[in-house]
Amino acid sequence: MDLKYFFNRATVREYSNRDIQSSDLNEMIEAASHAPTTGGMQLYSVVITRDKAMKEKLSPCHFGQPMITTAPVVLTFCADFNRFVNWCKASNAQPGYDNLQSLMSAILDVTIFAQQFNTIAEMNGMGCCYIGTTTYNPAEIAAVLNLPKRVIPIITLTVGYPKQDEQFKTDRLPLQGIVHNEQYHELNANEIKDVYSHKESLEVNNGFVKENNKETLAQVFTDVRYPKDTNELFSDKLIKFLKEQDYL
Amino acid sequence: MDLKYFFNRATVREYSNRDIQSSDLNEMIEAASHAPTTGGMQLYSVVITRDKAMKEKLSPCHFGQPMITTAPVVLTFCADFNRFVNWCKASNAQPGYDNLQSLMSAILDVTIFAQQFNTIAEMNGMGCCYIGTTTYNPAEIAAVLNLPKRVIPIITLTVGYPKQDEQFKTDRLPLQGIVHNEQYHELNANEIKDVYSHKESLEVNNGFVKENNKETLAQVFTDVRYPKDTNELFSDKLIKFLKEQDYL
Numbered sequence: 001m002d003l004k005y006f007f008n009r010a011t012v013r014e015y016s017n018r019d020i021q022s023s024d025l026n027e028m029i030e031a032a033s034h035a036p037t038t039g040g041m042q043l044y045s046v047v048i049t050r051d052k053a054m055k056e057k058l059s060p061c062h063f064g065q066p067m068i069t070t071a072p073v074v075l076t077f078c079a080d081f082n083r084f085v086n087w088c089k090a091s092n093a094q095p096g097y098d099n100l101q102s103l104m105s106a107i108l109d110v111t112i113f114a115q116q117f118n119t120i121a122e123m124n125g126m127g128c129c130y131i132g133t134t135t136y137n138p139a140e141i142a143a144v145l146n147l148p149k150r151v152i153p154i155i156t157l158t159v160g161y162p163k164q165d166e167q168f169k170t171d172r173l174p175l176q177g178i179v180h181n182e183q184y185h186e187l188n189a190n191e192i193k194d195v196y197s198h199k200e201s202l203e204v205n206n207g208f209v210k211e212n213n214k215e216t217l218a219q220v221f222t223d224v225r226y227p228k229d230t231n232e233l234f235s236d237k238l239i240k241f242l243k244e245q246d247y248l
Numbered sequence: 249m250d251l252k253y254f255f256n257r258a259t260v261r262e263y264s265n266r267d268i269q270s271s272d273l274n275e276m277i278e279a280a281s282h283a284p285t286t287g288g289m290q291l292y293s294v295v296i297t298r299d300k301a302m303k304e305k306l307s308p309c310h311f312g313q314p315m316i317t318t319a320p321v322v323l324t325f326c327a328d329f330n331r332f333v334n335w336c337k338a339s340n341a342q343p344g345y346d347n348l349q350s351l352m353s354a355i356l357d358v359t360i361f362a363q364q365f366n367t368i369a370e371m372n373g374m375g376c377c378y379i380g381t382t383t384y385n386p387a388e389i390a391a392v393l394n395l396p397k398r399v400i401p402i403i404t405l406t407v408g409y410p411k412q413d414e415q416f417k418t419d420r421l422p423l424q425g426i427v428h429n430e431q432y433h434e435l436n437a438n439e440i441k442d443v444y445s446h447k448e449s450l451e452v453n454n455g456f457v458k459e460n461n462k463e464t465l466a467q468v469f470t471d472v473r474y475p476k477d478t479n480e481l482f483s484d485k486l487i488k489f490l491k492e493q494d495y496l
Contacts, residue, residue, distance in 0.1 A: 001272060001372045006279035006364065024249060029427055031254035033420045036366065036378045039473055040447075042421055047428045054430055083425060083435060083443070084469075090440050091466030096476020100483040104355075104383050108403065111359040116254065118284065119367055124249045130284045135352050146431040155356065172281045173290055177331060179277055180295045182302055183394040187331060192338050195331070199288075218339035221332075225287055226353075228344020235348040 005123060010170055012127020015160030019072050020126065025159075028120045035116035037109045041084055043102075044110035046117075047145045049074040057144045061137045062156065067129050071158035076134070076141065077114040079106035081150040081247075097150075103247040107154060114155040121159055131156040136234040138241040150245055171199055253371060258418055260375020263408030267320050268374065273407075276368045283364035285357045289332055291350075292358035294365075295393045297322040305392045309385045310404065315377050319406035324382070324389065325362040327354035329398040329495075345398075351495040355402055362403040369407055379404040384482040386489040398493055419447055 029046060037043070049055055050073055058076075059068045068074055081097045088095040096102075118128045134141065134156045141153040177187070177195035187195060199205060200217050208220045222228070242248045277294060285291070297303055303317045306324075310316050329345045336343040344350075366376045382389065382404045389401040425435070425443035435443060447453060448465050456468045470476070490496045 001275065003275060003279040003368065003372075006368055007282055009282060011284060026423060026427070027249065027251060030420075030423050031251040033423075033426060034255055034257060034418050035363065036259060038378075038380050039469070040419065041469070042426060045426050045428060045432065047430070047432055049430060051430055078432075083440070086435060086437075086440050087444050088466045088470055090437055091464040093464055093466035093470040094476070095470055096479055097474075099479050100486055101383060101479045102474075102483075104486070105380070107352075107355060108359050111356050112363045115283065115360045115363045116367070119364070120251065120254055124251075130286075132286050132353070135349060145428075146433075148432060148434045151432060170282050171288065172278075175274060175278050175281075178281060178290060178293050179274070180293060180393075182295070182297060182299055184293065184295055184326075184396060184399060185394075186396045187334060189334075189338055192331070192335050196335050216339040216341055218336045218341035221287065221289070222336055222341040222343055226345070226350070228342070231344050231347050231349045235350075238348055238352070 009122050011129050012160070012162045013067055013129050014163040015067075015071050015127070015158075016163045018161040020159060020161075024124075025073060028117060028124070031120055032113055032117035035112050037112065038105040041105070042109065042113075043080055043084060043106035044113050045078045045080040045083070045151065046113075047076045047078065047147075049076065049145075054144070058141065061140045061144065062131050062133045063136075065131060065133070067131065067158040068156075071129075071160045073159040075114075075117070075157045075159060076145060076153050077110045077117075077155040077157070078147060079103065079110045079152040079154050081106055082148050085150060098246045100248065103152075103242065106152070110154050114157060118157060125161065126159055127162040129158045131158060135238055138238060139244070142241075150247070152242065152245055152247070171202055171205075173199065257370050259377050260408070260410045261315055261377050261406075262411040263315075263319050263375070263406075264411045266409040268407060268409075272372075273321060276365060276372070279368055280361055280365035283360050285360065286353040289353070290357065290361075291328055291332060291354035292361050293326045293328040293331070293399065294361075295324045295326065295395075297324065297393075302392070306389065309388045309392065310379050310381045311384075313379060313381070315379065315406040316404075319377075319408045321407040323362075323365070323405045323407060324393060324401050325358045325365075325403040325405070326395060327351065327358045327400040327402050329354055330396050333398060346494045348496065351400075351490065354400070358402050362405060366405060373409065374407055375410040377406045379406060383486055386486060387492070390489075398495070400490065400493055400495070419450055421447065
């Protein structure tokens with residue numbers, strides 16, 4: 001088996017000045033569209049942002065993360081029943097997709113599509129970064145990108161050629177933390193300790209603990225990176241948007 | 249650019265008798281775990297089903313689709329905050345992940361992970377099929393696989409070596425149907441017609457229209473494959489399960 005790329009890949013946050021050719025970008029998107037999709041429905045769209053002014057408008061939606069304005073290309077991948085429902089209406093068919101299962105299908109479709117694009121770009125010498133804030137401000141992103149009803153921004157990828165060869169290496173949990181044979185085995189306290197020990201031992205992670213004056217690495221996640229009040233605030237915003245967009 | 253695999257891949261629904269070595273399976277899962285993940289949290293698990301009796305138990309959860317019992321390996325990919333929350337509790341950290349944004353992160357993480365596995369398996373000569381019914385009967389699947397709180401089955405992949413070389417080819421919408429430059433352009437009636445004309449012209453799709461006594465291909469989707477009442481029934485089941493699992 002040839003797994004070298006998959007083990008060695010890493011997120012790229014800094015990009016060179018080299019642009020991405022439009023023909024290459026379109027070809028990669030077309031190739032990615034051959035990824036699996038629910039019932040052949042392709043419940044997604046992608047909006048390409050290259051214009052500097054548009055990047056400046058998207059930037060605050062992502063809390064000013066620098067990759068939005070420094071990458072040559074920003075891709076906003078959207079769960080999209082708009083096109084499919086319009087096709088149904090034009091075809092004397094009554095769509096019934098204003099519900100959670102339909103939203104789930106569209107979220108899975110767009111995520112598979114985005115990840116396939118990510119793999120294609122990385123395998124062809126480009127680098128990408130998943131911007132993890134796309135579902136935090138969906139209404140604001142929809143306003144910038146002119147998203148109509150039933151179109152939900154789910155994933156943002158910044159894309160470019162890497163500025164340097166050295167990238168952040170991915171540290172991952174050992175296999176026994178994520179794989180279960182035949183039935184799920186809930187990890188006990190000792191097993192949890194084992195599974196997270198490598199992650200907790202890394203210098204970079206110990207740095208985060210110290211910088212933030214925390215006792216444990218988990219506290220960096222619960223108190224700083226993904227705290228309860230922030231999660232709840234942005235969950236309420238997302239629920240409101242999903243209702244406005246006719247999914248809930 | 250080398251995009252050949254990506255354009256030519258296809259779902260595989262029939263498998264040869266050749267088994268998948270456990271060492272190969274584990275190595276592919278480990279490679280897939282290096283795919284992007286929210287904040288390095290890896291909010292997923294995978295349950296491996298090889299046992300015949302377990303496949304028989306899973307089968308009705310997927311409405312008896314034959315791939316579940318005929319594939320050598322069935323993988324159930326789960327959105328999983330169980331491990332992470334247990335780690336937080338063991339680390340004097342207060343988790344706040346009982347909400348929609350956290351669920352979204354876990355769904356994206358597990359979908360990216362599953363799709364990366366799918367790509368790895370296909371690139372190494374295996375074939376896979378996404379079973380699109382995993383979120384329809386989550387409580388039933390959880391009972392079979394012993395899934396604890398905060399573990400949601402999202403994607404099922406059947407995996408094996410292809411029985412034959414010829415597979416269903418993927419027909420996909422033309423690029424102008426899914427790509428938008430700078431801002432979303434809602435397709436008008438003529439554009440919708442153009443975008444779906446190739447799909448509607450395919451012999452296989454016209455066969456579906458005739459078999460089901462429908463007027464249009466869209467009606468096959470709205471009346472037969474994904475009808476409103478079924479979508480709503482299984483949305484209610486999913487919402488109930490998500491509440492029981494502490495996500496909503």
